[in-house]
Amino acid sequence: MRIVVLAGGIGGARFLRGLKQAAPEADITVIGNTGDxxxxxxxxVCPDLDTVMYTLGGGINEEQGWGRTDESFRVKEELAAYGVGPGWFGLGDRDFATHIVRTQMLAAGYPLSAVTEALCTRWNPGVRLLPMSDDRVETHVAVETDGERKVIHFQEYWVKLRASVPAEAVVPVGAEQAKPAPGVLEAIAAADVVLFPPSNPVVSIGTILAVPGIREAIAEAGVPVVGLSPVVGGAPVRGMADKVLAAVGVESTAAAVAAHYGSGLLDGWLVDTVDEGAVAAVEAAGIRCRAVPLMMTDTDATAEMARRALELAAEVRS
Amino acid sequence: MRIVVLAGGIGGARFLRGLKQAAPEADITVIGNTGDxxxxxxxxVCPDLDTVMYTLGGGINEEQGWGRTDESFRVKEELAAYGVGPGWFGLGDRDFATHIVRTQMLAAGYPLSAVTEALCTRWNPGVRLLPMSDDRVETHVAVETDGERKVIHFQEYWVKLRASVPAEAVVPVGAEQAKPAPGVLEAIAAADVVLFPPSNPVVSIGTILAVPGIREAIAEAGVPVVGLSPVVGGAPVRGMADKVLAAVGVESTAAAVAAHYGSGLLDGWLVDTVDEGAVAAVEAAGIRCRAVPLMMTDTDATAEMARRALELAAEVRS
Structure with missing residues (x-):
């Protein structure tokens, strides 16, 4: 079975670990968000690609969900001693090496997809990890602070401001001119199923879908497209997805996220058992829906979620 | 008193520490070698500039003489895990920060002299540290290994091969086209004395003198130029200066090094007491010479060496 998964960072990476356990024989291609x-x-620095690579390759800091295990911050401390920031972004010493290798390869002319493949030869994530695009796409967020409107990098909004001010708009700068990375459209065309993990629908999966050609390829692949709601009981399971959902005028409910993807794209949708009441509304919108436990408390629970997603895909197909 | 010092790495840096103690009121400008x-x-990476900066700024690893104190090597270990070398060059985590800041400033368009000044605002070395040039100069060494002749970077010769094969030629690539960094010629013209510490006469001081205009400015400054022999008792005090002296056809003796600089450049020369027999020959060549203890065993001993150099300069002047 060939599975294509669109993935952001922590949520996508953890879901993939469950999926690998649920479908050990599957051929999994991950299309990773690079808007971060x-x-x-x-x-x-490619936070989402690295989170997937480290998580599946056994190098992740399990507690925080990003960055390397057994990490130290000596380079960052020294940079701060030189007055060089930003201090709010937690780059560890071991992590620095990844960025140094990547930057060197990019400077030598390799596209990001080739660089990612090279980095993965060390980590052996057990999936084929592709960046959504080799072109630079950078998610910017329009905010108003102290009566002043400004546009900041997504990481500044997310990590520095902790999404503490309302996002007025989320713009994947460069997406319109970006081309899908080599292999992306081919993987979608060859897929038996496409999965949207419980990643952020706006700044993770939404950014991937903003690369011209990707949304169309998924819609036209003629295979089940099944997603898992990142919103449980009216709030994001982790992260601050509600803040960016508001920016695109979408309520923080499992049903509203499904409707945001739309029946033209999505064939099946899993909501958490606490959102069982939303099933009817989602199905009325033309998307097959099931309520199952959606808390990724451990790999077994996550594998069960992946199994239910694949079951729903089989149901859609038949 | 305005003192200009031409400096390489460890030897130059340690001498400068002694000089600062010997002449605490002096206004010291260091012209640093960048051929390494x-x-x-x-x-x-600018090993010699950093060695001077860290040594005078209190950040040096005292035992090894280069690199940062309390250093760790996690970034390097991770780079090795990616198969990225060279493993033979010991870049520590704290040291990496310096190179990251420097590289970023250079990429932003600042010349090396401005970058060095910025780095020094953190370290406060108590001297004005100037790179010999803002232009790229890279010392290459021609060697013959396994019957094959090749030209390698000085660091590969020095650090990787430990100068274990004869150097057939030492070439400061780019020196001919290089211009002295801003402030270099001005500092020489305004100097009351110019000192050559016991640094490598070929790959440290020789490289600085290879930048067109610097040798001439020193020769024409009309002030005492006094050097300290890096060769004691027929062998370099530290490092492998004999290997590169051989490449330029100079014997490893205190007298031969003085003759290599020449009386057109050098007014005074200090040799170690064990080389007292060389004094007459150096003086016969037109260079005033004294035999004094030249082992930089501690800062006090080094300060005494600096004092003797300044005394010899005063003697030359009168």
Whole structure:
């Protein structure tokens, strides 16, 4: 079975770990969000790709869900001693090496997809990890603070401000001109099923879908497209998805997120058991829906979620 | 008193520490060798400038004489895990921060002299540290290994091969086209004395003198130029200066090094007491010479060396 998964960071990575357990024989291609990418200290940092790579490769800091295990912050401390920031972005020493290798390869002319493949030869994530695009896309957020309107990088909004001010708009700058990375459209066309993990629908999966050609390829693949709600009981399971959902005029409910993707794209939708009441509304909108436990408390629970998603895909197909 | 010092790495840095103690009121400008500079992991590394900056700023690893105190090597270990080298160059985590800041500033368009000044605002070395040039100069060494002749970067010769094969030629690539950094010629013209510490006469001081205009400015400054022999008893005090002296056809003796600089440049020369027999020959060559203890065993001993150099300069002047 060939499975294509659109993934953001922590949520996508943890879901993938469950999916690998649920479908050990499957051929999994991950299309990773690169809208979170940021240049820090002259280095190209790809938080979502790295979170997937580290999580599946056994190098992740399990508690925080991002960054390396057994991490130290000596380089960052020294940079701060030079007065060089930003201090709010937690780049560890081990993590720095990844960004140094990536930046060097990019400078040598390799596209991000080739760089990601090279990094994965060390981590062996057990999936094929593709960036959504080799072109630079950077998610910016329009905010109003102290009566002043400004546009900031997504990471500044998310990590520095902790989404503490309302997002007025979320713009994947560069997406319109971006092309899907080599292999992305081919993987979608060859897929037996496409899954949207409980990743952020706006700044993770939404950004991937904003790359011209990807949404269309998924809609036209003629295979089941099944998603899992990142919103449970009216609030995001983790992260601050409600803040960016508000920016695109979408309520923080499992049903509203399904409707945001739309029946033209989505064939099946899993909501949490606490949202059982939403099933009828989602089905009325033309999307097959089931209520199942959606808390990724451990890999077994997550594998069960993946199994239910694949079951729903089989149901859609038949 | 305005003192200009031409400095390489460890020897130059330690001498400067003694000089600061010997002449606490002096206005010291250091013209640092940048021929040892190397690009590693996409970062610009300036070993000699950093050794001077860390030594005078209290950040040096005292035992090894280069690199940061209390250093760790996690970034390097991770780079090795990615198969990215070279493993033979010991870049520590704290040191990495310096190179990251420098590389970022260079990429932003600042010349190396401005970058060095910015780095020094943190370290307060108590001297004005200038790179010899803002232009790229890279010392290469021609060697013959396994019957094959090749040209390698100085650091590969020095650090990787430990100068274990004869150097057939030492070439400061780019020196001919290089211009002295802003302030270099001005500092020489305004100096009351110019000192050559016991640094490597070929790959440290020789490289600085290879930048067109610097040798001439020193020769024409009309002030005492006094050097301290890095060779004691027929062998370099530290490092492998004999290997590169051989490449330029100079014997490893205190007298031969003085003759290599020449009386057109050098007014005074200090040799170690064990080389007292060389004094007459150096003086016969037109260079005033004294035999004094030249082992930089501690700062007091080094300060005494600096004092003797300044005394010899005063003697030359009168």
């Amino acid at each position: 990418d940021i240049h820090l200290f002259g280095l190209k | 500079d190397i690009h590693l992991f996409g970062l610009k």
